[in-house]
Amino acid sequence: MRILSVVGARPNFMKLAPVDRELVKRGVEHVIVHTGQHYDPGMSDAFFEQLWIPAPDYDLGVGSGSHAQQTAAVMQRLEPVMVELHPDLVLTYGDVNSTVAAALVAAKLQVRVGHVEAGLRSRDWTMPEEINRVVTDRLSDLLFLPSRDAAENLEAEGIPADRMHFVGNVMIDSLCWALPQALAVDAPARFDVRGRSYVVVTLHRPANVDDPAVLRELLEALTRLADHVPVLFPVHPRTRARIGDLRLPTDQGLRLLEPLGYLDMLSLVAKAGLVVTDSGGLQEETSFLGVPCLTVRPNTERPITCTHGTNRLVQAQRDAILAAAERGLARHSPARPVIERWDGKAAERIARVVCDGERFGLDAGPAAQLQREPRRAVAIPQPLAS
Ligand code: UD1
Numbered sequence: 001m002r003i004l005s006v007v008g009a010r011p012n013f014m015k016l017a018p019v020d021r022e023l024v025k026r027g028v029e030h031v032i033v034h035t036g037q038h039y040d041p042g043m044s045d046a047f048f049e050q051l052w053i054p055a056p057d058y059d060l061g062v063g064s065g066s067h068a069q070q071t072a073a074v075m076q077r078l079e080p081v082m083v084e085l086h087p088d089l090v091l092t093y094g095d096v097n098s099t100v101a102a103a104l105v106a107a108k109l110q111v112r113v114g115h116v117e118a119g120l121r122s123r124d125w126t127m128p129e130e131i132n133r134v135v136t137d138r139l140s141d142l143l144f145l146p147s148r149d150a151a152e153n154l155e156a157e158g159i160p161a162d163r164m165h166f167v168g169n170v171m172i173d174s175l176c177w178a179l180p181q182a183l184a185v186d187a188p189a190r191f192d193v194r195g196r197s198y199v200v201v202t203l204h205r206p207a208n209v210d211d212p213a214v215l216r217e218l219l220e221a222l223t224r225l226a227d228h229v230p231v232l233f234p235v236h237p238r239t240r241a242r243i244g245d246l247r248l249p250t251d252q253g254l255r256l257l258e259p260l261g262y263l264d265m266l267s268l269v270a271k272a273g274l275v276v277t278d279s280g281g282l283q284e285e286t287s288f289l290g291v292p293c294l295t296v297r298p299n300t301e302r303p304i305t306c307t308h309g310t311n312r313l314v315q316a317q318r319d320a321i322l323a324a325a326e327r328g329l330a331r332h333s334p335a336r337p338v339i340e341r342w343d344g345k346a347a348e349r350i351a352r353v354v355c356d357g358e359r360f361g362l363d364a365g366p367a368a369q370l371q372r373e374p375r376r377a378v379a380i381p382q383p384l385a386s
Pocket of ligand 1: 009010011037043064096098128129236237238280
């Protein structure tokens with residue numbers, strides 16, 4: 001069996017790693033295509049190295065561009081690879097532009113598509129990722145769901161239940177695999193915050209960083225927070241450029257860092273008092289680790305992290321963020337939330353579906369017996385305001 005995985009942007013790589021390990025274990029010929037959407041070493045190579053992902057078999061080198069340019073470039077460069085290799089299945093991951101481009105190319109060549117992290121919905125059509133999710137899911141033959149609410153979203157869009165497999169969360173597979181190494185790396189000591197309460201920040205969404213007024217408001221909140229507690233902010237290249245445009249004074253307490261590799265980031269987050277972010281993955285990682293998280297967005301496609309985890313939505317307003325941060329930092333809980341099938345075995349289930357034709361439905365089944373938890377409706381959480 002030949003399976004082709006298409007990845008391109010940072011959050012794809014931790015989803016690919018456990019799937020690659022499981023497929024290779026079963027003797028699958030697993031071909032990895034990197035689209036080149038992310039190309040800085042700190043955004044790409046470091047993740048391949050630390051997660052032990054083999055070097056990509058193909059690197060399409062598409063780089064940055066408008067959404068149409070980037071998506072089209074991936075499609076144009078990927079099509080000949082798929083024609084040449086004729087894979088039995090193309091696997092796509094998450095919700096980035098490379099994901100939707102790969103699904104479109106495969107579907108038009110009548111190659112079966114599998115979507116890892118299917119069914120998440122923010123219902124916010126201003127986010128390019130929402131468009132990517134809906135289109136990719138519609139084109140996919142195998143939909144690998146991280147949580148039960150994903151099935152409700154897909155059902156509402158008329159996707160047949162027999163395409164859905166509730167496998168759990170592959171991000172958490174990587175986290176479980178890497179956590180011992182991450183703790184050994186002891187990034188808090190290197191950043192001189194070991195044993196102290198500190199805050200880790202990531203912000204890169206266009207809605208938060210592209211509007212100078214919003215970015216200014218966010219930086220003001222973080223600078224105020226840094227008067228009381230160390231605030232470490234590894235900065236995405238997009239955000240770095242926007243902060244540069246603002247020409248702010250550089251002597252603030254807020255610590256702006258280069259993007260961190262997976263192990264350093266996990267090491268910092270695992271011991272943080274609070275995370276402030278607009279990333280999808282960090283909402284999940286903090287929930288698994290039991291670290292309070294503030295997501296600076298009006299909505300989330302991962303509501304389970306709010307209803308069952310430690311995530312709270314907050315508006316991009318200085319006072320709202322400061323008030324929520326105070327509450328988050330005060331919330332020390334030794335108990336980690338347990339979320340169904342976020343157990344480090346999602347990639348194994350994916351491989352069992354792909355290689356052995358097993359089913360992981362939402363009711364009784366082999367996986368349902370791994371963890372018993374009653375089905376609960378997941379409401380869409382509302383952001384905190386000041
Ligand atoms: C992309 C994903 C987003 C994901 C994020 C993780 C889409 C629509 N968005 O957003 O869902 O959360 O990745 O980081 O696919 N840049 C560099 N070096 C790089 C990559 C990007 O300097 O290696 C800069 C370029 O100026 C580029 C900008 O960042 O134009 C944005 O990159 P792009 O891949 O278009 O989107 P992200 O904001 O990274």
